Amino acid sequence: MTELASHAVSGGNSRGRRHPESAPASRSEFQRDRDRVVHSTAFRRLEYKTQVFVNHEGDLFRTRLTHSIEVAQIARTLARALRLNEDLAEAIALSHDLGHTPFGHAGQDALNACMRDYGGFEHNLQSLRIVELLEERYGAFDGLNLTYETREGILKHCAPKKAQELGELGRRFLDGTQPSLEAQLCNLADEIGYNNHDVDDGLRSGLITVEQLEEVGIWARHVADVRRDFPQISGRRLIHETVRRMINSLAVDLIGQTMKNIAEAGVVSLDDVHRAPPLAAFGVGIHAEHRELKHFLRINLYQHYQVLRMTNKARRIVTDLFGAFKEDPRLLPPQYQEMAKADKPRAIADYIAGMTDRYAIREHRRLFAVGEI
Numbered sequence: 052m053t054e055l056a057s058h059a060v061s062g063g064n065s066r067g068r069r070h071p072e073s074a075p076a077s078r079s080e081f082q083r084d085r086d087r088v089v090h091s092t093a094f095r096r097l098e099y100k101t102q103v104f105v106n107h108e109g110d111l112f113r114t115r116l117t118h119s120i121e122v123a124q125i126a127r128t129l130a131r132a133l134r135l136n137e138d139l140a141e142a143i144a145l146s147h148d149l150g151h152t153p154f155g156h157a158g159q160d161a162l163n164a165c166m167r168d169y170g171g172f173e174h175n176l177q178s179l180r181i182v183e184l185l186e187e188r189y190g191a192f193d194g195l196n197l198t199y200e201t202r203e204g205i206l207k208h209c210a211p212k213k214a215q216e217l218g219e220l221g222r223r224f225l226d227g228t229q230p231s232l233e234a235q236l237c238n239l240a241d242e243i244g245y246n247n248h249d250v251d252d253g254l255r256s257g258l259i260t261v262e263q264l265e266e267v268g269i270w271a272r273h274v275a276d277v278r279r280d281f282p283q284i285s286g287r288r289l290i291h292e293t294v295r296r297m298i299n300s301l302a303v304d305l306i307g308q309t310m311k312n313i314a315e316a317g318v319v320s321l322d323d324v325h326r327a328p329p330l331a332a333f334g335v336g337i338h339a340e341h342r343e344l345k346h347f348l349r350i351n352l353y354q355h356y357q358v359l360r361m362t363n364k365a366r367r368i369v370t371d372l373f374g375a376f377k378e379d380p381r382l383l384p385p386q387y388q389e390m391a392k393a394d395k396p397r398a399i400a401d402y403i404a405g406m407t408d409r410y411a412i413r414e415h416r417r418l419f420a421v422g423e424i
């Protein structure tokens with residue numbers, strides 16, 4: 052194994068865990084974090100949660116689980132190329148979406164609206180809440196007791212008021228310092244992951260077409276290369292070969308630009324990373340292309356009328372569930388009734404956020420469909 056860069060997170064400069072534990076026998080602390088995430092309940096549920104499409108719409112679309120695995124793959128490649136802590140990058144990537152509600156952003160927006168008067172709901176904070184509090188797997192503590200660095204990576208953004216409540220973990224949102232490079236890269240690996248697989252899933256669903264994509268620079272450039280290299284290519288193979296090249300070009304560009312930024316900033320330690328401006332970044336040209344792709348997807352896929360019909364329904368399901376439980380918390384499963392004694396809206400939000408797409412649909416049917424029990 053190559054030696055870690057001096058500015059990488061390591062066992063030596065880690066701020067450790069909240070509840071002290073003896074060192075693992077045959078793993079690094081960050082491998083242990085990754086393993087704990089993989090064994091968690093919230094991680095398993097990602098299999099039945101979606102980003103854009105509702106889970107039961109087709110078996111071929113990405114779920115949050117396959118998305119998280121793809122992000123972890125990209126993040127590990129980036130970390131290894133930059134001699135950063137690959138295990139930490141993997142642990143962050145695998146946990147970055149744990150707090151998502153059913154039905155992707157539509158679910159989160161609906162739950163946030165329901166929680167408006169009770170502190171709001173934000174999936175990123177919920178991911179942290181899961182690993183710090185909600186997972187029940189260990190005798191000695193709530194949550195997974197992950198290292199500070201993994202939790203820092205999970206918390207991608209945070210409003211100043213909330214940052215104050217979070218103490219040490221929230222400080223960087225108040226004083227403008229940066230998280231580890233491993234965390235910064237996971238953020239961008241997430242973007243590379245979802246933009247490219249949304250192209251793939253969007254094409255597969257028929258909601259967007261190859262012809263439409265010709266207007267997007269990054270697609271047009273790579274698809275032209277693919278057609279030049281393989282004049283006979285068409286259909287799925289054309290799409291996959293093009294998406295593959297887009298992901299690769301984004302990753303290669305990101306590695307090159309980040310290396311350059313590290314060198315120019317004279318960064319040699321983890322403290323330097325915290326104090327420097329954000330170092331993980333795309334080059335200017337690729338950044339613009341990537342933004343163009345995001346814009347295309349927003350207009351043509353996320354706002355497609357068939358997607359909007361689905362998100363509208365999702366919003367209604369989440370809002371109905373919240374309303375029913377708020378009106379009568381006795382409808383909650385016993386564990387959540389217990390939690391509701393301390394904070395009713397938050398217990399309801401935790402319950403709903405933990406649901407998979409299909410569970411939420413079934414629960415809605417159980418509560419609202421006359422003739423169902």
Ligand code: MG
Binds near residue numbers: 118241245
């Ligand atoms: Mg994600």
